[in-house]
Amino acid sequence: MQSQFIDDPFWPRASAWLAGDFTPSSSVSLAVIGAPLRLGSITPGRCDLAPDAVRAMLRKFSVYDIESDVDLRRLAVRDLGNLDIAEARIEEAFEPIKEAVGGAFENADAVVLLGGDNSITRPGLHGVADALGGSLKDCGLITLDAHFDLRDLSNGLSNGNPVRALLADGLPGENIVQIGIQAFANSQAYAQVASDAGITVVTMRQICAHGVERLLTESLEQLSERVEHIYVDLDVDVLDRIFAPATPGSRPGGLTPYELRRAAWLCGAHPKVRAVDLVEVDPTQDVADATVMTTGACLLSFASGLLTRDEN
Numbered sequence: 001m002q003s004q005f006i007d008d009p010f011w012p013r014a015s016a017w018l019a020g021d022f023t024p025s026s027s028v029s030l031a032v033i034g035a036p037l038r039l040g041s042i043t044p045g046r047c048d049l050a051p052d053a054v055r056a057m058l059r060k061f062s063v064y065d066i067e068s069d070v071d072l073r074r075l076a077v078r079d080l081g082n083l084d085i086a087e088a089r090i091e092e093a094f095e096p097i098k099e100a101v102g103g104a105f106e107n108a109d110a111v112v113l114l115g116g117d118n119s120i121t122r123p124g125l126h127g128v129a130d131a132l133g134g135s136l137k138d139c140g141l142i143t144l145d146a147h148f149d150l151r152d153l154s155n156g157l158s159n160g161n162p163v164r165a166l167l168a169d170g171l172p173g174e175n176i177v178q179i180g181i182q183a184f185a186n187s188q189a190y191a192q193v194a195s196d197a198g199i200t201v202v203t204m205r206q207i208c209a210h211g212v213e214r215l216l217t218e219s220l221e222q223l224s225e226r227v228e229h230i231y232v233d234l235d236v237d238v239l240d241r242i243f244a245p246a247t248p249g250s251r252p253g254g255l256t257p258y259e260l261r262r263a264a265w266l267c268g269a270h271p272k273v274r275a276v277d278l279v280e281v282d283p284t285q286d287v288a289d290a291t292v293m294t295t296g297a298c299l300l301s302f303a304s305g306l307l308t309r310d311e312n
């Protein structure tokens with residue numbers, strides 16, 4: 001009897017690449033870390049299952065990006081496995097995530113952090129700042145997210161306030177660009193927090209008018225004039241809900257999977273982007289694997305973009 005997946009030597013799978021099947025011929029390299037934090041979520045769920053679900057989904061993808069004519073097997077990738085934080089509180093997970101991200105730069109130019117919920121963004125950005133010898137003031141943050149994640153800190157840390165916590169830590173608001181913010185998914189009070197802090201806000205209306213590719217490219221250029229290192233928080237709930245049923249926060253009216261995949265590629269291609277997180281996916285809520293597949297495609301697109309930094 002044939003297995004469900006027929007192995008074809010002429011159709012190498014992205015899952016094998018991530019597991020070590022590559023012949024590096026580029027000057028760049030990537031590390032992947034699973035950060036299955038879930039107890040920070042305002043909506044309880046199982047986004048701790050996402051890192052392994054995404055890895056497994058890569059079996060359905062090839063290593064060839066026809067849009068860039070790139071085979072990912074030119075890129076060395078190290079899968080550092082999952083951090084033991086699935087039962088940890090946000091505060092307990094801070095150091096492990098920060099240390100893992102920071103340590104990954106010893107052997108890699110860029111890091112993909114597979115969440116987990118959105119609370120991993122704060123320790124992830126601290127890991128970049130610490131490891132690359134800068135302070136938070138040298139770092140920029142781009143969020144692709146339907147929400148500000150600027151909720152008040154008085155009720156403790158959650159996946160609803162990593163950006164507010166980073167402001168409190170000393171990340172200048174001028175170093176933050178939030179792309180994909182949606183109507184009726186945020187309050188006026190938190191829009192005011194963003195405005196007062198000097199955060200650049202790009203709404204879905206602006207994306208519909210000008211395109212995510214142009215707006216993200218401009219954001220990357222403007223931010224790179226201010227900062228040395230850029231961290232990208234890719235909250236999958238920036239997708240339209242029809243494409244992201246596994247994210248509790250997604251709404252109708254968001255990005256398409258292609259727009260998000262293209263955004264991930266652009267982030268990979270920009271030399272100052274050092275880390276990207278992919279967060280808020282609860283595989284138990286997915287439909288037809290749509291959300292997990294797009295998350296996996298974003299990882300691969302980031303890797304493809306990264307290969308354009310190759311100096312060989």
Ligand SMILES: [Mn+2]
Nearest residue numbers: 118145149235
């Ligand atoms: Mn978010």
